[in-house]
Amino acid sequence: MNGEQARASLASTFGVDIAAGVPLVVTVAPEQWEALARYARDTVGCLFFNFLTAVDWKEQGLEVVARVDNLEENVGLMLKTKLGPGVTSCASLTPVYRGADWMERECFDMFGIHFDHHPDLRRILLEDGWEGHPLLKSYAVDTPHPPYR
Amino acid sequence: MLDQNKTTRVEMDWSGPERLQMNMGPQHPSAHGVFRAIVTLEGETVVAVDAVIGYLHRCHEKLSETLTYAQYPSIASKTDYVAAMTSEFAYVMAAEEIGKFEVPKRAQYLRVIVAELQRIASHLLWLGTWCMDMGGALGGGATIFLYCIRERELVLDLFEALVGARLLYGFFQVGGTRYDIPDGWAQQCRQTIDVIESRIEEYEQMLEDNAFFLARAKGVGIVSRELALDVGIAGPLLRGSGIDYDIRRNAPYSSYQDFDFTVPTEQDGDCYARYKVRMQEFRQAVAIIRQALDKLPAGPISSRPALKSVAQIRIPKGEAYARVEGPRGEVGSYIVSDGSAKPYRMKWRGASFSNLAILPHIIPGHKVADVVAIMGSVDPVFGEVDR
Amino acid sequence: MLVALPPWVPMVISGFVVLNVVIGLVTYITLLERKFAARMQSRIGPYRVGPHGLLQPIADALKLMMKEDIVPTAADRRIYNLAPIVFLIPCMLIFATIPFAPGLGVADLNIGILFFLAVSSMEIVGLFMAGWGSNNKYALLSAMRAVNQIISYDLPFIFSALIPVLLTGSLKLGDIAAAQQGSLLKWFVFYPVIGQLSFIMFIVATLAAENRVPFDILEAESELVAGFRVEYSGMKFALIQLGEYAHMIGSSFLGALLFLGAWSGPGPEALGPAWFLLKMVLMFLLVTWIRWSFVRIRVDQILALSWKALLPATLGLLLTTAVVVVWRTGGF
Numbered sequence: 042m043n044g045e046q047a048r049a050s051l052a053s054t055f056g057v058d059i060a061a062g063v064p065l066v067v068t069v070a071p072e073q074w075e076a077l078a079r080y081a082r083d084t085v086g087c088l089f090f091n092f093l094t095a096v097d098w099k100e101q102g103l104e105v106v107a108r109v110d111n112l113e114e115n116v117g118l119m120l121k122t123k124l125g126p127g128v129t130s131c132a133s134l135t136p137v138y139r140g141a142d143w144m145e146r147e148c149f150d151m152f153g154i155h156f157d158h159h160p161d162l163r164r165i166l167l168e169d170g171w172e173g174h175p176l177l178k179s180y181a182v183d184t185p186h187p188p189y190r
Numbered sequence: 191m192l193d194q195n196k197t198t199r200v201e202m203d204w205s206g207p208e209r210l211q212m213n214m215g216p217q218h219p220s221a222h223g224v225f226r227a228i229v230t231l232e233g234e235t236v237v238a239v240d241a242v243i244g245y246l247h248r249c250h251e252k253l254s255e256t257l258t259y260a261q262y263p264s265i266a267s268k269t270d271y272v273a274a275m276t277s278e279f280a281y282v283m284a285a286e287e288i289g290k291f292e293v294p295k296r297a298q299y300l301r302v303i304v305a306e307l308q309r310i311a312s313h314l315l316w317l318g319t320w321c322m323d324m325g326g327a328l329g330g331g332a333t334i335f336l337y338c339i340r341e342r343e344l345v346l347d348l349f350e351a352l353v354g355a356r357l358l359y360g361f362f363q364v365g366g367t368r369y370d371i372p373d374g375w376a377q378q379c380r381q382t383i384d385v386i387e388s389r390i391e392e393y394e395q396m397l398e399d400n401a402f403f404l405a406r407a408k409g410v411g412i413v414s415r416e417l418a419l420d421v422g423i424a425g426p427l428l429r430g431s432g433i434d435y436d437i438r439r440n441a442p443y444s445s446y447q448d449f450d451f452t453v454p455t456e457q458d459g460d461c462y463a464r465y466k467v468r469m470q471e472f473r474q475a476v477a478i479i480r481q482a483l484d485k486l487p488a489g490p491i492s493s494r495p496a497l498k499s500v501a502q503i504r505i506p507k508g509e510a511y512a513r514v515e516g517p518r519g520e521v522g523s524y525i526v527s528d529g530s531a532k533p534y535r536m537k538w539r540g541a542s543f544s545n546l547a548i549l550p551h552i553i554p555g556h557k558v559a560d561v562v563a564i565m566g567s568v569d570p571v572f573g574e575v576d577r
Numbered sequence: 578m579l580v581a582l583p584p585w586v587p588m589v590i591s592g593f594v595v596l597n598v599v600i601g602l603v604t605y606i607t608l609l610e611r612k613f614a615a616r617m618q619s620r621i622g623p624y625r626v627g628p629h630g631l632l633q634p635i636a637d638a639l640k641l642m643m644k645e646d647i648v649p650t651a652a653d654r655r656i657y658n659l660a661p662i663v664f665l666i667p668c669m670l671i672f673a674t675i676p677f678a679p680g681l682g683v684a685d686l687n688i689g690i691l692f693f694l695a696v697s698s699m700e701i702v703g704l705f706m707a708g709w710g711s712n713n714k715y716a717l718l719s720a721m722r723a724v725n726q727i728i729s730y731d732l733p734f735i736f737s738a739l740i741p742v743l744l745t746g747s748l749k750l751g752d753i754a755a756a757q758q759g760s761l762l763k764w765f766v767f768y769p770v771i772g773q774l775s776f777i778m779f780i781v782a783t784l785a786a787e788n789r790v791p792f793d794i795l796e797a798e799s800e801l802v803a804g805f806r807v808e809y810s811g812m813k814f815a816l817i818q819l820g821e822y823a824h825m826i827g828s829s830f831l832g833a834l835l836f837l838g839a840w841s842g843p844g845p846e847a848l849g850p851a852w853f854l855l856k857m858v859l860m861f862l863l864v865t866w867i868r869w870s871f872v873r874i875r876v877d878q879i880l881a882l883s884w885k886a887l888l889p890a891t892l893g894l895l896l897t898t899a900v901v902v903v904w905r906t907g908g909f
Binding site for chain 1 (some may be wrong): 243244247249251252253256352415417419420421422433435440441511520521524534535537543544547551569576577
């Protein structure tokens with residue numbers, strides 16, 4: 042389906058307001074995260090998994106952001122979910138998109154978000170014994186970590 | 191998953207096949223950078239691949255939260271250091287999208303010229319190193335590598351005349367470009383692309399009639415359409431698997447809609463298809479550069495005043511994801527801004543990171559020699575993978 | 578005068594001379610290869626050591642002799658140390674049967690070519706010892722591939738080398754060379770159809786038996802670093818290099834002798850060995866040209882080529898040659 046249809050159908054199915062524009066930004070509650078991804082892939086036709094990341098909003102908690110695309114209809118969908126203060130677990134999108142595998146491992150590595158049902162959640166960029174999750178705002182840029190610093 | 195503690199033991203099961211776990215990398219003549227692949231072999235056939243990355247992790251994303259929008263573009267080139275121009279492009283475009291800055295027409299055309307030249311240089315390096323991987327550093331592969339490097343030097347000379355640097359530039363700035371083309375540069379550019387176009391013909395003849403090359407590249411590393419979309423690979427890998435998508439045509443940026451070019455697509459999804467796509471991209475890049483040079487308008491090269499202080503550029507609150515069709519695929523930059531001179535969160539969508547994720551899916555079933563051929567045709571640059 | 582000397586003295590002297598000449602040839606042929614390859618790649622090659630790089634091989638040899646001898650802790654010491662020697666000896670022995678001019682050779686055996694082919698395939702033992710003794714997965718993988726490949730290609734090598742034997746009717750290398758004297762058209766490479774086909778097959782089989790690109794899967798730098806040689810450094814590495822290039826030159830000499838007429842050429846008889854050398858260099862350059870132009874093929878493709886294509890072809894050609902020879906000498 043094209044952009045307008047996608048917007049209407051997503052707004053009605055998940056009960057959210059979606060502003061018009063490119064890309065379409067859909068924010069849902071964490072419980073609906075996997076269902077949203079499944080809907081985006083199966084109904085809206087967004088088969089292309091672009092990326093998945095997180096943003097640390099300090100007191101308001103973490104927010105997981107993903108982008109999927111429907112290449113034929115040129116529809117870009119930004120999926121977002123706010124995890125809430127202190128929450129560090131989220132449903133995994135690997136059952137829906139295989140590309141989420143490495144992206145979620147990077148989120149785990151950098152933010153400490155634990156993804157449920159991920160087949161192999163371990164650190165990807167940093168070494169296995171690293172302590173701390175660097176991209177959190179509470180992690181200072183010059184945190185000492187022998188033997189690297 | 192593979193047990194890391196077993197990487198040096200040979201597992202022998204008397205009732206079944208014998209499996210050997212071999213480590214390729216991180217120091218390896220053909221790893222394209224620092225990359226470790228733990229391959230499980232049964233004889234000569236690869237049964238599983240565990241790709242270990244992160245040896246080049248330099249925390250670009252954390253770094254970008256401490257550098258201003260004026261400082262970061264020079265650092266951005268270090269992600270995809272082989273195609274540095276397209277790396278900077280994505281970041282700068284995302285910042286402009288949030289701030290709603292207009293980029294003058296001349297700057298847009300200059301950006302296009304430079305991006306396409308960068309594509310040519312990057313694909314030349316890809317061709318040289320891929321053939322070298324398949325043919326050996328002391329062998330037929332090295333010959334093509336040296337020819338490609340010779341051509342790449344011509345393009346790097348152009349960049350040196352324009353920016354002053356050969357590999358990592360600071361050409362882009364928020365609002366336009368930093369430098370204008372000097373006198374005589376357009377003429378030199380035209381000569382260079384003429385030479386390169388004729389040499390590409392020569393390389394195609396050398397390779398495509400060669401039974402050995404075809405035996406190594408055809409039918410190897412087949413990526414199906416639905417795997418390509420599911421994992422999120424982009425660029426020549428996507429187009430080699432039959433999906434006709436190019437950001438420059440489908441979602442044009444920076445006046446790509448003014449230019450007339452085709453997007454090559456192949457259906458087979460093997461290494462040979464990706465090779466053909468990239469060879470065609472050479473020709474399309476040459477065509478775009480010619481058109482851009484012909485139609486280059488006069489005017490300012492930046493809509494912002496020249497940079498005098500580091501905190502000069504302030505961007506209002508907002509977020510944007512800007513993407514660029516780099517030589518390896520979709521290079522994207524997702525910036526969340528909080529109204530200050532530094533980004534609140536910046537995420538690099540590296541083309542090679544997504545492309546590399548496909549290796550554990552397509553390598554099992556092939557022989558050891560194919561691992562290097564497939565990695566070469568995926569063309570990763572580890573600056574982008576690890577950031 | 579010389580009647581009082583025991584018969585083995587001239588043999589020992591000639592053997593010693595040949596050995597030294599071969600070692601000298603090996604070192605300088607590496608320079609030739611580097612210069613040739615460089616020109617193909619639009620660069621110059623060794624240039625600064627001596628005029629036009631002529632002292633480069635000597636510099637390399639000196640460097641290798643002065644390097645530290647490293648033995649990996651986990652390596653099987655006896656096998657690891659013996660391997661280069663076991664590899665080198667057959668590669669040097671093959672020069673014993675080659676006649677460099679009529680009557681000028683170490684030992685022109687009656688079964689000359691049989692000796693050559695048998696001894697040259699003994700290098701595989703040394704190769705496998707090197708791979709096994711290094712206790713290194715890369716070396717082991719490479720040694721396994723090497724055994725596969727060399728065994729597969731020795732058969733077509735032997736069969737294509739046997740064709741000139743059939744055409745001459747004698748296993749003696751001196752006789753085969755003598756049968757091609759006289760005129761250019763007597764060279765076996767110009768023998769109608771059979772000569773050209775067998776020459777091509779001989780070159781392909783030589784490429785594979787030498788582990789040269791496109792068949793150099795066992796030392797594929799991009800996958801296995803240096804293959805079976807990966808743990809060797811210094812003088813042991815020099816011995817292995819020596820052995821490889823000596824084998825290469827020996828096969829080139831054999832090819833020049835079997836197909837290109839050995840010492841036949843215009844000018845006086847004394848110029849014979851010079852023509853032989855020139856033909857050997859030509860064969861070597863042909864192999865080098867192929868090496869620097871092609872990518873390598875996979876091991877299963879290499880083995881398929883040998884067993885499914887080259888072996889039946891050489892066997893068929895051998896039978897055809899036999900029939901043709903009998904027919905020509907009026908046997909039917």
